[in-house]
Amino acid sequence: MTSPVGAIDGPPAKPALTSRWDSPALRRFRRHRLAVFGAVTILVLTLACIVGPFLLPFTDTFIDIRQRFAPPLSGAHVLGTDQLGRDMLARLLMAGRISLAVGFAAMAISMVIGVCVGLVAGYYGGAIGAVLMRFVDAMLCFPSIFLLLAVSAFIHPGVETIILLIAFTAWMEVARIVEAQIKALRERDFAVAAEALGASDARVMIRELLPNAIAPIVVAATLNVAHAILAESYISFLGYGIQPPTPSWGNMLDNAQGYLTSAPWLAMLPGAMITLAVTSFNFIGDGLRDALDPRTDAR
Amino acid sequence: MTATPALVPAMAPVTRSAASMAEDVVLDVEDLSVSFVSPQGIVPAAREVSFEVRRGETLAMVGESGSGKSVTSLAILRLTPPAPQCRIEGRVRLRAGDRRVHDLLALPEARMRELRGSAAAMVFQEPMTSLNPVHKIGDQIAEAVRFHSALSKRGALDRAAELLDLVGIPDVRRRMSSYPHQLSGGMRQRVMIAIALSCEPVLLIADEPTTALDVTIQAQILELLHDLQQRTQMALLFITHNLGVVAEIADRVIVMYAGRVVEEAAVLPLFKRPLMPYTQGLLRSVPRLDLAGRRCDELAAIPGNVPDPLALPPGCSFAPRCAHRVPELCDARVPLLEGAGAEHFVRCARWASLAEGAPP
Amino acid sequence: MGSFLARRVGQAGVLLLIVSIIGFSILHLAPGGPLSQFAATGDMTQEDLDRVARQMGLDRPLPVQYAEWLWRLLQGDWGVSYRDKQPVLRVIGSHLGATLELMLSSTLLAMMIGCWIGVLGAIRRYSVFDTLATVGAMIALSIPTFWFGLVVIYVFSVGLGWLPAGNRYTIGDGSWSDRLHHLIGPCIVLALVSTAVWSRYMRSSMLDVINHDYIRTARSKGIPERRILFQHAVRNALLPMITIAGLHLPTLLSGALVTETVFTWPGMGRLFLDSIGYRDYPTVMGILMFTAMLVLLGSLLADLLYGVADPRIRTA
Ligand SMILES: Nc1ncnc2c1ncn2[C@@H]1O[C@H](COP(=O)(O)OP(=O)(O)OP(=O)(O)O)[C@@H](O)[C@H]1O
Ligand code: SF4
Ligand SMILES: [Mg+2]
Numbered sequence: 001m002t003s004p005v006g007a008i009d010g011p012p013a014k015p016a017l018t019s020r021w022d023s024p025a026l027r028r029f030r031r032h033r034l035a036v037f038g039a040v041t042i043l044v045l046t047l048a049c050i051v052g053p054f055l056l057p058f059t060d061t062f063i064d065i066r067q068r069f070a071p072p073l074s075g076a077h078v079l080g081t082d083q084l085g086r087d088m089l090a091r092l093l094m095a096g097r098i099s100l101a102v103g104f105a106a107m108a109i110s111m112v113i114g115v116c117v118g119l120v121a122g123y124y125g126g127a128i129g130a131v132l133m134r135f136v137d138a139m140l141c142f143p144s145i146f147l148l149l150a151v152s153a154f155i156h157p158g159v160e161t162i163i164l165l166i167a168f169t170a171w172m173e174v175a176r177i178v179e180a181q182i183k184a185l186r187e188r189d190f191a192v193a194a195e196a197l198g199a200s201d202a203r204v205m206i207r208e209l210l211p212n213a214i215a216p217i218v219v220a221a222t223l224n225v226a227h228a229i230l231a232e233s234y235i236s237f238l239g240y241g242i243q244p245p246t247p248s249w250g251n252m253l254d255n256a257q258g259y260l261t262s263a264p265w266l267a268m269l270p271g272a273m274i275t276l277a278v279t280s281f282n283f284i285g286d287g288l289r290d291a292l293d294p295r296t297d298a299r
Numbered sequence: 300m301t302a303t304p305a306l307v308p309a310m311a312p313v314t315r316s317a318a319s320m321a322e323d324v325v326l327d328v329e330d331l332s333v334s335f336v337s338p339q340g341i342v343p344a345a346r347e348v349s350f351e352v353r354r355g356e357t358l359a360m361v362g363e364s365g366s367g368k369s370v371t372s373l374a375i376l377r378l379t380p381p382a383p384q385c386r387i388e389g390r391v392r393l394r395a396g397d398r399r400v401h402d403l404l405a406l407p408e409a410r411m412r413e414l415r416g417s418a419a420a421m422v423f424q425e426p427m428t429s430l431n432p433v434h435k436i437g438d439q440i441a442e443a444v445r446f447h448s449a450l451s452k453r454g455a456l457d458r459a460a461e462l463l464d465l466v467g468i469p470d471v472r473r474r475m476s477s478y479p480h481q482l483s484g485g486m487r488q489r490v491m492i493a494i495a496l497s498c499e500p501v502l503l504i505a506d507e508p509t510t511a512l513d514v515t516i517q518a519q520i521l522e523l524l525h526d527l528q529q530r531t532q533m534a535l536l537f538i539t540h541n542l543g544v545v546a547e548i549a550d551r552v553i554v555m556y557a558g559r560v561v562e563e564a565a566v567l568p569l570f571k572r573p574l575m576p577y578t579q580g581l582l583r584s585v586p587r588l589d590l591a592g593r594r595c596d597e598l599a600a601i602p603g604n605v606p607d608p609l610a611l612p613p614g615c616s617f618a619p620r621c622a623h624r625v626p627e628l629c630d631a632r633v634p635l636l637e638g639a640g641a642e643h644f645v646r647c648a649r650w651a652s653l654a655e656g657a658p659p
Numbered sequence: 660m661g662s663f664l665a666r667r668v669g670q671a672g673v674l675l676l677i678v679s680i681i682g683f684s685i686l687h688l689a690p691g692g693p694l695s696q697f698a699a700t701g702d703m704t705q706e707d708l709d710r711v712a713r714q715m716g717l718d719r720p721l722p723v724q725y726a727e728w729l730w731r732l733l734q735g736d737w738g739v740s741y742r743d744k745q746p747v748l749r750v751i752g753s754h755l756g757a758t759l760e761l762m763l764s765s766t767l768l769a770m771m772i773g774c775w776i777g778v779l780g781a782i783r784r785y786s787v788f789d790t791l792a793t794v795g796a797m798i799a800l801s802i803p804t805f806w807f808g809l810v811v812i813y814v815f816s817v818g819l820g821w822l823p824a825g826n827r828y829t830i831g832d833g834s835w836s837d838r839l840h841h842l843i844g845p846c847i848v849l850a851l852v853s854t855a856v857w858s859r860y861m862r863s864s865m866l867d868v869i870n871h872d873y874i875r876t877a878r879s880k881g882i883p884e885r886r887i888l889f890q891h892a893v894r895n896a897l898l899p900m901i902t903i904a905g906l907h908l909p910t911l912l913s914g915a916l917v918t919e920t921v922f923t924w925p926g927m928g929r930l931f932l933d934s935i936g937y938r939d940y941p942t943v944m945g946i947l948m949f950t951a952m953l954v955l956l957g958s959l960l961a962d963l964l965y966g967v968a969d970p971r972i973r974t975a
Contacts, residue, residue: 034794138677141951145913146931150947151685153935230803234917237805238932250803257809257921261817268813271806278801286797378878416881423879428872431891432971433898442890443880478970494880 035287038280045277049096058087060094060247069263080265083255088265092273095247099229100277102163102248106228109167111174111221118178119205123186133179136172144169145234152240162241166231174220181213215292219285226281233274249274320392320400325501325534326352326375326419331389333367333374342608344370346558347389349636352502355532359545359566361581362555365605368538369424371555372504375536376421377403377411393419396501417447419502420495426488426511430479436463437475440494447498462493466523485516489523496527503528504536509544521548542581546570551642554578557606557616560636564643574645574654577601577617615648623649663966663975671959678951679732683725686944732948738941742934747945751927757827758926762915765846766904769853774900776854777861778893781869792858799855804914808848808921815844825923845922849914853907860903864896871895898969905961908954 063084072080079088121132147169155161185191194208235241236250244251249270256267320327333345345367352358360368370379379385391403395418403411423429431439440459444450450458463471466489479487488508495503505524509517525548528535537548545552545566552569554562562575573579580601603620612618614630628648636646712718737747780789816824822844828837869892877891916928927946934942966972
């Protein structure tokens, strides 16, 4: 029976136009497999970056002038060497340490800022909330790369300052999410009851409201790691992020453009690493969003 | 408005699958079953529903929320979700304006589309959301006209204006270029009716067209439908759970419960002598305004809830809520729809004994 | 519409004020502040620096400085570029065209492709196509733009020799077709992320729309499926895309900066990066403020456009 399509009133009507193509297997794949793939990749990547450098025959700083531009899979250097004859694999793993660490640290700080701002704005509302949220809106007007570069150009960039900078440009979305959640939760019985019992503001916020908003926060945190890794790679690529000789995936690409013809792997490998790591975090975030909030399917 | 009981005593279990439809029958539904595939299992929303609607007749379909009224009516026009998710079985035949009979469920989609909106049209439950917010009222009416007639765009718009006038919308010229949000609920439902009537259908399905509206508007819409029916002699399948409305508009009534037809009769016999305990309960729960003009405080609602469609009782679906239940009789198997007098059918294992014992 | 317009413009005004405060703070809170340009060269003594600071009015209270700075900003006096010795606004203006050309062309490309993918994905939800599109979009959002630019250059310029590796036109040529030829690479690179964004939002917007009652009404009229899809579903699903276009502007600007760098495209992004290299403080601050204002203006325009496109607001 090929009947035409149309939603009907009453309980869970699924989008009609679509369901002919609906395959539970593909849906499960999207829900779970990709997230699992992401989690495993991140785990392996993190482990490799921590342990790997100890197991390799070369350090990331060992310069072998005779072995400059050795292509991948052509000898002792599995992934080849760079313009100074340094082992690419060792450098990629060391760079991974920095890039992942920057990603996690910047995420942690941006989450703290975002959650605090969102909590206060959502809980108190009124003038405080309005001022805070307008500030969030205004911060979001600045394209993040422009903001990052403008500030990092006038300070001496180190790993810590880069982390702080990225965090300062990445907390706004979190604040928005938390504010919306808290605003909605405030009106609910348990929050009202806790207030009536004389619990302090801080207690209500942290003990009663925050745990109920944890699902979107976790999702935002995951996506923020992806964002932070990307941001670091952008400004490092442009020369205002992590400074050589400390390697990061972004700054490894910095002067790779010049060798694009002769040694394309210098550009391809670090970029692939960034893409892999960021994709993995995005997959995890997407899977978590589905798992924690089955209603949203979008984006 | 009152139906005239035919003098055909039919006491045997009914089978209706006459090969050919009587001349005045516009819609003939036979053993229509609709089920949804859900993660929890197969939900039977309508089961072996059979009825017919004749030319110029109003058949009311009543039942509690979730009894399968909307699903049945949508399945007739094949507007339910597509195949793997929703299954339709049975036979639905429609006698179009040219007297040709179409087997709707077997038609290719393109042929079905030609009939939809022209020979058979539908008015939906929710006037507030059933119109497209970004298109003008006039265009939304003209759209249906354009695709079912040879009229030009201009001609279709003129026809739309005519229709708006017909359904009693004042200031037609201005309303033609209004957007849905600029109209009240009652006005929007009139527009929906205008769309449905645009191609002079032989069958109009109205799915609770007045439920979302307030009482005065409700009365106006009912009157409008009644007038239009007088004029065009269309068959009207009117879905509602308001028995007051049924008394006002219907010639015959079918009562649905848990996806099945449980009683069918002309409107007077049904109100006077309901045979199925469920129908009796429904009638008791109608607020009576005639007792010193006051509403009864106590609505004798039927105790209990509609059964979970995934776990229906093995016998009579109404058994868990029925005061007259006798387990040996009622739970053994699903009672048949039996004839109980002139054009009166009931699905109850004990209707005969109850009818004898019950006070008039 | 009138009150909506007034309210929206008022909101934008407030935001502009806050944006200016943030910009001013960055200018003054950054180590070295507005003087870092002079301090960096190292050949000025502390007295020299103090004298310059006085000349620039840096010894006055911050609110006074801010008010004066804002006043000049609003008047169009954005300072003089250290590098070009020209007014900052004029310098920005001379680079704006290239950036707009890049942004508009890539947005056009991304909207066309992205919306199509979104519509198809929505009406064939969880099909192979939809799954590929979804996974593809997530990957596209994860690829660093500069790296994708390098890949495009490597494949299409270095490898196949189809596209020029950079610049806006060949020196001495500059014909219409030559410019177009140069535009293709950066346009595709910048469009990647946007396409992914558009397809995601369009898909969810479509999924939202096809559940609405008016789609069922359209179907009950017996009109062709294509017409239901385009006149009724897509038409409504496109409305929120206007807002998305406004929200996407900051990302697009960031992407343009990186794309311009990779393709040596002479736009505002490159100017920004070069100015940072030269420690050309007025230009850097000018561009930063300019982009923020552009974003502000963009979202204001998007909202106004939405008001025009949606009859529920237009006729309110
Ligand atoms: N798309 C769907 N998927 C699964 N089950 C459905 C779907 N649509 C309806 N149903 C089921 O079909 C049954 C009948 O629903 P229907 O909408 O026909 O009831 P109704 O009699 O019209 O009620 P109301 O008076 O509330 O309109 C319900 O139990 C519902 O759970
Ligand atoms: S069959 Fe039995 S349970 Fe069902 S309505 Fe009749 S008496 Fe009640
Ligand atoms: Mg219904």
